Amino acid sequence: GEDVEQSLFLSVREGDSSVINCTYTDSSSTYLYWYKQEPGAGLQLLTYIFSNMDMKQDQRLTVLLNKKDKHLSLRIADTQTGDSAIYFCADLLGSARQLTFGSGTQLTVLP
Amino acid sequence: DVKVTQSSRYLVKRTGEKVFLECVQDMDHENMFWYRQDPGLGLRLIYFSYDVKMKEKGDIPEGYSVSREKKERFSLILESASTNQTSMYLCASSQGQGIHEQYFGPGTRLTVT
Numbered sequence: 001g002e003d004v005e006q007s008l009f010l011s012v013r014e015g016d017s018s019v020i021n022c023t024y025t026d027s028s029s030t031y032l033y034w035y036k037q038e039p040g041a042g043l044q045l046l047t048y049i050f051s052n053m054d055m056k057q058d059q060r061l062t063v064l065l066n067k068k069d070k071h072l073s074l075r076i077a078d079t080q081t082g083d084s085a086i087y088f089c090a091d092l093l094g095s096a097r098q099l100t101f102g103s104g105t106q107l108t109v110l111p
Numbered sequence: 112d113v114k115v116t117q118s119s120r121y122l123v124k125r126t127g128e129k130v131f132l133e134c135v136q137d138m139d140h141e142n143m144f145w146y147r148q149d150p151g152l153g154l155r156l157i158y159f160s161y162d163v164k165m166k167e168k169g170d171i172p173e174g175y176s177v178s179r180e181k182k183e184r185f186s187l188i189l190e191s192a193s194t195n196q197t198s199m200y201l202c203a204s205s206q207g208q209g210i211h212e213q214y215f216g217p218g219t220r221l222t223v224t
Binding site: 006042043098099103 | 115142144146151152153154155156159161167169170201203205207208212213215216217218
């Protein structure tokens with residue numbers, strides 16, 4: 001089955017950029033997502049990208065997709081302490097209803 | 112404002128007990144999902160449902176069952192709880208096939224002793 005992988009931890013200084021990486025294995029992914037989970041809460045959708053796009057920008061967030069390498073990244077510009085959370089990458093295969101999630105990356109923003 | 116609610120935030124049960132976790136959504140969504148979240152393993156899909164009385168196994172259905180008698184409600188059942196089912200359980204819902212966003216509840220932290 002589909003496998004989505006992320007590194008588990010990332011630390012950055014406040015004001016720096018954060019880059020969270022994700023790889024997936026199934027080339028039939030149609031949409032790829034980034035979800036954010038704050039402590040004690042469920043997941044919230046941050047942004048998504050369609051598989052025929054290379055890049056999507058939304059305020060401080062930039063998503064890059066390299067379909068050839070099956071690599072997705074999320075860049076957060078000017079990272080703030082409020083960005084400390086777990087970030088999950090997920091993908092949707094074809095016209096399925098269910099997503100496959102990665103393990104999540106714990107982002108810690110240091111003052 | 113969209114809402115997915117789960118019956119309990121924290122639950123402590125004994126080994127062998129039958130456990131019910133309930134999830135309710137108020138968005139008239141077709142799809143509902145149960146995940147478990149464990150450190151380093153991310154979210155793993157247990158079961159999902161795309162219609163009343165319909166269910167599909169996810170990646171880790173063993174030891175769990177589900178029930179969807181009404182569109183807005185999706186229950187996860189642990190027939191005989193075991194310590195390896197200690198985890199965070201997250202419910203989500205979404206509309207239709209394809210791109211639609213999944214909305215998550217706040218989670219239930221289940222401890223089986």
